[in-house]
Amino acid sequence: xxxxxxxxxxAALWVAMPIFAAKQAQQPIVRANFEDIVYIIDEKAKTxxxxxxxxxxxxxxxxxxxxxxxxxxxxxxxxxxxFKGWKNLESVSLPPxxxxxxxxxxxxxxxxxxxxxxxxxxxxIDSILIAVCPDSCKTKYKIRPGTTVIAVGALIDCKTVxxxxxxESVEEIAPYTFKNHKNLRKFHIGSGVKRIGKExxxxxxxxxxxxxWKKGILYIDTCIIAANAAIKPTCVIKPESRLIAAGAFLxxxxxxxxxxxxxxxxxxxxxxxxxxxxxxITMPAHITKIGKLAFADxxxxxxxxxxxxxxxxxxxxxxxxxxxxxxxxxDGIKELPDGVFYRCLALGTISHWPKAIREIxxxxxxxxxxxLEIKQLPITLKKIGKGxxxxxxxxxxxxxxxxxxxxxxxxxxxxxxxxxCKISDGVYDIDNYAFRGCIKLESFKMPxxxxxxxxxxxxxxxxLKYFRLSDYTQVIEKGAFMGCTNIExxxxxxxxxxxxxxxxxxxxxxxxxNFHSDLKLIEQAAFENCTLLKKVFLPEGAExxxxxxxxxxxxxxxxxxxVKK
Numbered sequence: 001x002x003x004x005x006x007x008x009x010x011a012a013l014w015v016a017m018p019i020f021a022a023k024q025a026q027q028p029i030v031r032a033n034f035e036d037i038v039y040i041i042d043e044k045a046k047t048x049x050x051x052x053x054x055x056x057x058x059x060x061x062x063x064x065x066x067x068x069x070x071x072x073x074x075x076x077x078x079x080x081x082x083f084k085g086w087k088n089l090e091s092v093s094l095p096p097x098x099x100x101x102x103x104x105x106x107x108x109x110x111x112x113x114x115x116x117x118x119x120x121x122x123x124x125i126d127s128i129l130i131a132v133c134p135d136s137c138k139t140k141y142k143i144r145p146g147t148t149v150i151a152v153g154a155l156i157d158c159k160t161v162x163x164x165x166x167x168e169s170v171e172e173i174a175p176y177t178f179k180n181h182k183n184l185r186k187f188h189i190g191s192g193v194k195r196i197g198k199e200x201x202x203x204x205x206x207x208x209x210x211x212x213w214k215k216g217i218l219y220i221d222t223c224i225i226a227a228n229a230a231i232k233p234t235c236v237i238k239p240e241s242r243l244i245a246a247g248a249f250l251x252x253x254x255x256x257x258x259x260x261x262x263x264x265x266x267x268x269x270x271x272x273x274x275x276x277x278x279x280x281i282t283m284p285a286h287i288t289k290i291g292k293l294a295f296a297d298x299x300x301x302x303x304x305x306x307x308x309x310x311x312x313x314x315x316x317x318x319x320x321x322x323x324x325x326x327x328x329x330x331d332g333i334k335e336l337p338d339g340v341f342y343r344c345l346a347l348g349t350i351s352h353w354p355k356a357i358r359e360i361x362x363x364x365x366x367x368x369x370x371x372l373e374i375k376q377l378p379i380t381l382k383k384i385g386k387g388x389x390x391x392x393x394x395x396x397x398x399x400x401x402x403x404x405x406x407x408x409x410x411x412x413x414x415x416x417x418x419x420x421c422k423i424s425d426g427v428y429d430i431d432n433y434a435f436r437g438c439i440k441l442e443s444f445k446m447p448x449x450x451x452x453x454x455x456x457x458x459x460x461x462x463x464l465k466y467f468r469l470s471d472y473t474q475v476i477e478k479g480a481f482m483g484c485t486n487i488e489x490x491x492x493x494x495x496x497x498x499x500x501x502x503x504x505x506x507x508x509x510x511x512x513x514n515f516h517s518d519l520k521l522i523e524q525a526a527f528e529n530c531t532l533l534k535k536v537f538l539p540e541g542a543e544x545x546x547x548x549x550x551x552x553x554x555x556x557x558x559x560x561x562x563v564k565k
Contacts (some may be wrong), residue, residue, distance in 0.1 A: 029082040034066040041073050049077035057088025064095035078105045094125050102154035103131050134158045154179050168192035173200045189221045196245035242467045267294045305331050328352045338362040367391040372397045407434045430457050446470050471492050476503050499526045522548040
């Protein structure tokens with residue numbers, strides 16, 4: 001097995017800047033190379049898609065799983081033009097985990113051109129339909145039973161086809177699969193199809209036929225494909241409808257209320273995203289999944305009753321729902337994903353947390369400016385993401401469960417009204433900017449076994465006065481208490497060896513600092529502008545930057561003394 005390495009990781013610390021334009025899910029793009037094939041990996045979902053890869057030849061055998069940094073990622077797709085131009089590529093093997101394939105991934109290869117690989121005008125890889133020769137179908141085309149995946153663009157050259165039968169063995173119609181097939185006017189969608197991707201039928205004759213639109217909704221078989229401006233404000237969907245296509249009601253300005261039929265089991269990605277007037281939604285209790293961005297920017301949505309059987313919510317599902325006031329989450333939820341309630345400006349309470357929730361994602365409640373408290377989180381919670389509560393400017397009280405061992409970067413950044421924060425004594429890491437700008441936080445109980453205090457962790461906590469540093473913190477990182485203007489006295493713990501730059505810069509009331517014998521280094525401007533600090537006693541051998549106590553250390557008298565350990 002060849003070495004695995006990350007090719008590219010665009011993972012800028014977005015929590016330090018505005019996040020989530022609510023109509024576009026933004027995730028860091030991470031590429032990995034495994035056995036000379038490039039993959040785009042989703043670190044959250046633990047999935048991988050084959051990306052455009054350097055030109056090779058011979059045979060391709062795509063595995064079900066690729067290991068990257070000791071984590072297994074399931075391969076679920078072959079991307080656009082992934083192997084295009086590999087002229088010597090002769091054979092391809094794909095795993096059964098593949099859900100999406102592009103015809104263009106294999107165009108121009110020897111495999112694609114070899115007539116022996118085509119059977120009755122069809123090019124298959126196992127049960128995956130890659131391409132169809134126009135000579136093999138005239139007006140009606142029935143996809144072979146047992147086919148599991150239809151490649152995007154598989155029938156791009158079949159201009160004469162007007163009708164298609166999709167077998168029950170197909171579970172998902174990928175985004176854009178039949179887009180702009182202008183002559184396709186009739187589809188039979190097998191009952192096994194559970195998901196239809198965004199714009200899968202856009203531009204087909206079926207789409208353009210006004211007769212297929214009933215009161216502003218396009219139906220194909222029992223599937224809701226799209227809605228247009230002709231939809232009634234109070235929308236009544238055909239009761240026999242069994243699924244909704246991704247993005248079906250996207251950016252519809254007319255929709256005010258909707259009743260989801262009993263047969264539907266999932267609300268797909270972007271289903272109602274941008275429906276700015278949508279204020280009333282009724283759905284059956286057995287809905288199990290709400291997709292990413294499903295209700296993003298539904299600006300009139302004040303109340304939402306989560307289905308009792310709901311088990312999964314997608315990233316940014318309710319981001320930008322600025323009128324949403326309260327959330328009661330069902331117990332089947334195990335994870336709240338990134339940005340799920342980002343910028344829900346009216347969200348004041350979480351009335352119920354799922355009993356077995358394990359993780360709250362990055363920026364999940366960012367800029368929920370009316371959120372007052374975080375309490376009753378269950379002991380099952382193991383992780384909260386970066387910037388989880390950033391910008392929750394009304395947040396006053398937080399109690400985190402003992403199961404959490406780390407406070408991530410920017411977690412409570414900008415929570416200017418936070419007064420009481422209770423965290424477990426077992427927390428070992430408070431990351432960068434975790435409590436920056438919590439100006440009303442007067443006291444804080446540092447965990448006993450806190451090994452790491454991140455950069456600028458309590459920067460600008462101007463009311464912070466009462467706390468005791470952990471004996472296990474060896475390095476107080478850059479700017480940790482910068483601008484904490486009410487601190488009067490600090491006892492540097494026994495094991496602390498380094499005080500980095502700007503740690504106590506601007507602590508204008510600081511009068512006394514007690515150092516211990518293990519101290520080795522005080523960096524530049526560590527005590528800059530601590531104008532009341534007139535005298536310090538440092539252990540012999542400690543290295544002090546010439547400007548550690550301000551320019552030329554003139555304001556503070558430094559005495560080096562022998563300290564017994």
